[in-house]
Amino acid sequence: MAFRSPMVLLGLFLLCRMLSNVQSAPIKITRETFRECRRGQWAGIPADCCPPKTIDGPIIDFSPPKLNPSKPLRVRKALQCLSGKELRTYTKKLQKGYRLMRALPDTDPRSYARQYGIHCAYATGSFIQDGSNNLTIDVHVGWYFHPWHRAYVYFHEKILQKLLNDTEFSLHYWNYDNTNSLDKNEALHDGGCYKSGLYFPPMYNDPTKATFQWNRSERAFDPKRPADLAFDGTRYNISLGPPSFPDNLTLAQIIWRNNELMHRTFLTWGNSTIAFMGKEYREGDPQALGIANGAGMQEKYSHTSMHCYVGGKMFEPKSAPEDPVFFPFHANLERLWDVWLSLGDDHRNPTSSDWLDGEFLLWDENAVMNRFRVRDFLSAEALGYTYQKANVDSWVNFDTSSPYPES
Numbered sequence: 001m002a003f004r005s006p007m008v009l010l011g012l013f014l015l016c017r018m019l020s021n022v023q024s025a026p027i028k029i030t031r032e033t034f035r036e037c038r039r040g041q042w043a044g045i046p047a048d049c050c051p052p053k054t055i056d057g058p059i060i061d062f063s064p065p066k067l068n069p070s071k072p073l074r075v076r077k078a079l080q081c082l083s084g085k086e087l088r089t090y091t092k093k094l095q096k097g098y099r100l101m102r103a104l105p106d107t108d109p110r111s112y113a114r115q116y117g118i119h120c121a122y123a124t125g126s127f128i129q130d131g132s133n134n135l136t137i138d139v140h141v142g143w144y145f146h147p148w149h150r151a152y153v154y155f156h157e158k159i160l161q162k163l164l165n166d167t168e169f170s171l172h173y174w175n176y177d178n179t180n181s182l183d184k185n186e187a188l189h190d191g192g193c194y195k196s197g198l199y200f201p202p203m204y205n206d207p208t209k210a211t212f213q214w215n216r217s218e219r220a221f222d223p224k225r226p227a228d229l230a231f232d233g234t235r236y237n238i239s240l241g242p243p244s245f246p247d248n249l250t251l252a253q254i255i256w257r258n259n260e261l262m263h264r265t266f267l268t269w270g271n272s273t274i275a276f277m278g279k280e281y282r283e284g285d286p287q288a289l290g291i292a293n294g295a296g297m298q299e300k301y302s303h304t305s306m307h308c309y310v311g312g313k314m315f316e317p318k319s320a321p322e323d324p325v326f327f328p329f330h331a332n333l334e335r336l337w338d339v340w341l342s343l344g345d346d347h348r349n350p351t352s353s354d355w356l357d358g359e360f361l362l363w364d365e366n367a368v369m370n371r372f373r374v375r376d377f378l379s380a381e382a383l384g385y386t387y388q389k390a391n392v393d394s395w396v397n398f399d400t401s402s403p404y405p406e407s
C-alpha cells in the first residue's frame, strides 16, 4: 500500500513541515512546554525558576466569569484616592491577603513564591517553544505584553480574593501617571480620582507588613520623591546595574517631563498598533532580547522607567513581582492600555489570530491550571471589573512645546 511506503511517509512529513513553516502560528504554552522548562537567563543573569515539571491534575480552558447584568462591576480604584475608613479597611485586607499568600507552602501554586516564580519563567526564556530546542519564549518585549500581564494580575487578584474569602476584593492601582495635584472635592463630581499619583503608595511601605519588600532603591522609601517616568527606557541595561535618576529636579520639572513622556508615547510615537503594543512575535520567532528590540511604547518607556525607579527586586524581570507593588503598578499599566485604545481611531489592538490565539497557562484561585488565550483578556468589563476614572488630561492635553520649568 502506497501510504505505508517510507518514501511517501517521509514526503508527507516534509510537506507538513514546509506548510507549518509557511503558515504563521501563535505562541502556545502547553503541558509539554512546562515539562521542557529549563534554566533561563536575562542579560546573562541566570534564572532558576521553572515550575514543577509535571502539572498535576487537569488543565481547564479559561472561561470568563458569568456576570449578573444587574450587579455593578467591581471597581479597581486609585490607591491615592482611598481615604478614611475605606483606606484603613483596604490596607488591612491587602496586607492580610499577602500574609496568607506568603504562608502557603511552596508546593501550592497559589503561594507567593510560585506566583512570582511563574512570572520569572515567562520572563527569562525558561520556556522553549514546543518542538524546538532553542527558541525561547518571553511575554515581554512584544505584543503579548499587555494581555499576558492583564491575565497574570487577574489570577493573582482571584487568589487574593479566595484567601480573603471576599469575591469583591479588588487590587487597586497606582496611578503614577497622574501628575495633577488637584484634590478639591468639586473635582470629584464624577467619582473620578484627581489626586496626584506621583508618590509611592504607603500601604506597600510598612516594614512590618507582608506587602513590604526591603530590596528597593532608596527612592521608593522617600515619601517626597515623585516617580520619574522620563528615564530613557532604551538605556535600560541590566548588566550595568540600576541607572541613576537625576535628583536635582524640581517637582515642576519632573511633572513636565512625565507629562511630555506620557503624551509622546501615547499620542505621537505610539500612534500605531505595533508602535504601542510592541513587535509581532509568533511561533518560530526568536525571543526578543533587550527592550529596544521590540517593546511597545508603554512597555519600553514609562513601564521600564518605573521598574528602575522602584529598583531592587523590581529592577530585574526575573524577580520583579517579588515586590508586591508590582501588582498595583501593573494594574495601572493595563488601565492605561484601555486609555490608549480610547485616544484615537488608529489606536487599535492587533487583529491577527497569531496575537488573539496566543495561548498561555496560569493557575487559578483553586490551584487549577487554566489555559487562556489573548482574546479572553481584551476587556476588563467582560472579566467583571472596571477602573475608577482618574485624571489623564494633564498628559493627554499636554503641550510639548510649553517651556521647560526653570529650577
Ligand code: C2O
Residues within 6 Å of the ligand: 119, 123, 140, 149, 303, 307, 320, 330
Ligand atoms: Cu512582567 Cu513589568 O513586567
